[in-house]
């Protein structure tokens with residue numbers, strides 16, 4: 001008998017009919033002799049609605065109460081799904097995160113899973129019950145209810161799969177898998193049959209919303225056999241695993257994009273050890289997340305300019321805190337450029353194929369797209385470009401790196 005963990009996202013359980021559909025899918029697996037753990041998200045947009053209600057009361061809800069509030073969303077779904085399973089004649093037990101033994105750090109809003117006391121779930125499974133676990137929640141050592149960060153139900157599922165040594169973990173969602181690019185931006189984007197954990201982690205961190213980054217991290221660390229697939233079709237999804245077979249000429253596996261970035265430059269700082277740390281400590285003190293950093297010091301002066309990119313929604317807070325600390329930071333002025341976007345290419349093949357970044361810059365410049373900033377990792381290159389050019393940039397890169405072609409091959413195979 002194999003243990004299978006299946007996770008269904010908010011759109012998959014958005015109505016009673018959809019919950020009944022999910023129950024049917026679960027029954028199919030049980031009928032094949034498998035032991036099932038099912039992790040669910042809150043119904044539809046209900047987490048957003050809960051956030052909205054809190055915001056009507058206060059701009060600064062207490063983090064503890066926010067977690068108390070948001071965890072109710074998943075609690076609705078687990079009980080309804082358990083009832084739907086009962087209606088199909090199955091034994092099913094719903095469990096909140098803490099009932100399932102999911103222990104987290106003592107942090108509200110984005111706690112990491114530290115340990116799972118898996119005996120409670122195992123016990124129910126061994127008695128023949130389907131176990132339905134509330135995603136996105138756990139309990140801290142001091143008994144507080146915590147949440148794992150938006151989108152965190154994926155992480156609940158993968159962490160349970162790791163603890164149970166499950167045969168596989170299926171993430172069911174409203175798309176058929178992981179795509180070479182966002183199909184809304186690149187109509188020629190196609191579904192990937194496979195992607196490596198590392199590539200998926202880069203894509204998830206770059207904002208490809210299909211998987212929670214910590215879920216990918218946990219899958220990689222524990223070698224969880226992970227698939228992403230659609231609740232509403234029988235189509236094979238995308239398999240996320242250690243190594244993928246690289247097709248000829250396909251070095252890049254995905255193109256990602258992120259809108260709404262702003263570049264801020266702190267100009268005229270004295271070139272001295274500690275200048276960078278002063279600027280970024282100041283920003284960190286206001287919880288401002290910085291992405292790309294460029295330290296432009298010139299050889300023939302003792303002046304340096306520090307440029308960095310941020311989410312546009314953090315601009316006001318950034319300008320504020322820098323202005324407030326102008327004297328201690330010792331800069332001349334600040335300039336900023338709004339309406340920028342980040343386009344990135346991701347592919348494990350980059351490690352062994354030099355010239356990928358050069359090809360990226362070349363194809364963007366052919367389209368007269370100005371590159372404002374660049375950052376790289378072993379398997380990723382990101383360029384900050386004007387937001388107005390973002391769609392064009394993503395489409396051009398998708399073609400440059402032979403991803404348009406992937407679709408044609410798949411069509412031929414289909």
Ligand code: ASP
Nearest residue numbers: 041047136150151152153
């Ligand atoms: N319901 C939570 C959210 O909307 C967690 C999840 O769906 O993964 O972020």
Ligand code: MG
Nearest residue numbers: 009151209210
């Ligand atoms: Mg999600």
